[in-house]
Amino acid sequence: MYGKIKTELRDYLNNLKVNGLYKNERIITSQQGAVINTTSQNQVLNFCSNNYLGLAANTEVMSAALNSLESFGYGLSSVRFICGTQSIHRDLENKIAQFLGMDDSILYAAAFDANGGLFEPLMTEEDVIISDELNHASIIDGIRLSKARRLRYKHDDMNDLESQLKLSSNNRRKLIVTDGTFSMDGTIAQLDKICDLADRHDALVMVDDCHSTGIIGNTGRGTHEYRKVVSRVDIITGTLGKALGGAMGGFTAAKQEIVDLLRQRSRPYLFSNTIAPSIVGATLKVLEMLSNSSELRDKLHSNTAKFRQGMKDAGFEIVPGEHPIVPIMVNEAPLAQKFAQLLLEEGIYVIGFFYPVVPKGKARIRVQLSAAHEPEQISKAIQAFSKVGKELGILIG
Missing domain, CATH: 3.40.640.10 (Type I PLP-dependent aspartate aminotransferase-like (Major domain))
Incomplete structure (x- = not known):
């Protein structure tokens, strides 16, 4: 019986890959934090963790x-x-x-x-x-x-x-x-x-x-x-x-x-x-x-404001707000995947989100700020986003 199911499942999974909807897991080889190591690259800046206050390795x-x-x-x-x-x-x-x-x-x-x-x-x-x-x-x-x-x-x-x-x-x-x-x-x-x-x-x-x-x-x-x-x-x-x-x-x-x-x-x-x-x-x-103490929370909000303003000034479409979740809208799933891959090559670890996690046509890079980030790391991320954004035609000029 599994022979038939196996073929159906393979076809379904292959269809996800063809349409740019297949989710690949990246493997981290270090503690969670603002800077992490992965099996493909070391010392990358992590901007997609829920580690909002930087306490995962405190x-x-x-x-x-x-x-x-x-x-x-x-x-x-x-x-x-x-x-x-x-x-x-x-x-x-x-x-x-x-x-x-x-x-x-x-x-x-x-x-x-x-x-x-x-x-x-x-x-x-x-x-x-x-x-x-x-x-x-x-x-x-x-x-x-x-x-x-x-x-x-x-x-x-x-x-x-x-x-x-x-x-x-x-x-x-x-x-x-x-x-x-x-x-x-x-x-x-x-x-x-x-x-x-x-x-x-x-x-x-x-x-x-x-x-x-x-x-x-x-x-x-x-x-x-x-x-x-x-x-x-x-x-x-x-x-x-x-x-x-x-x-x-x-x-x-x-x-x-x-x-x-x-x-x-x-x-x-x-x-x-x-x-x-x-x-x-x-x-x-x-x-x-x-x-x-409010020290960690204060730093998180400062980091969030810096990143949001920097990305807005760079010309990206971001969902307005003040939360450390900052969606960078790219709309198409394959483009979100490509964007995330090129950013990793620039030393920025982020993930593309697309259907069914978000509605069709609303693909994005979801950036999450942390109190563990330093101002210079945030500046580096904005620069990397801008560089890749221009390469992919998301930003003009």
Whole structure:
């Protein structure tokens, strides 16, 4: 039987290659950071990591991980409710809740699991989930697992969101779901307006803040702080794998009863091993660092402003905003692939994004700034982009 399937799969994969849609993984041979080594080239500047605060190889964070490894072991070999909860797991859950201004939080093996395990326990066939059309794939998959009615509103369109809410007047529970920062564009959701609509139509608000926690808002608490609605959001999902150290793991922070329900009913929590103690200990250290100083966050925002202005002055089409996600629009998938390859030859590590990750005709190079970048490295990146942009005809002159 596999002979037939093999041919079909090969044809599908070959078609991806022909159309410039095949994703090739590059192999890094060093620690994550602003400068990395790869199997094809050493000492390249990395501008496509979620390592926003540069903590993935921070010595204090790694030392905390080692200390937790020595104190609590390599792993728990179990799920939480059997024999997989240590004191540091509850310490981290309490710390996340405190950091975000929520009642409690619950840890997952990944942020994908946090979204995958949220909707089915909370929402039934009597309820409705209203989701932004550009929400992350993990939200889409999580919603599919629920029996609730599913509606989508046009991206960041408050008029359409209100229309969907009006269509949901007969449902028992209404849940509005949005990314805090949309990962492909770097746009920040209008949470203040979303909360106003939620109040008007008696709805709950859930935010996936994976690209916001630790870096957005006056103290890095996230989108709800940035939009001044800290007390008005009911559920926040997030990750430990980006700004908060960059390892792995996710969480849901919410009202107490919601977290309690997830501990009883959320399948990814009930049937997945506990996060390794080293990651928990390191994340506790990260939250301590972020609570004591804004230095890394300030540097990240300075780096972001420098890069955005430099690319704009060079003549590139970039998606406006202030987030360290900076999409450089090239529109066509093969061109994005070629652009990224030529930039690597110039010592700049970036990746082209194209369908199905972004809509057809909206291919781009997604640059991500980090607090680990130095000003001269940002200048070098802008120069390399300009050189390659002219070679490919993206820039004229």
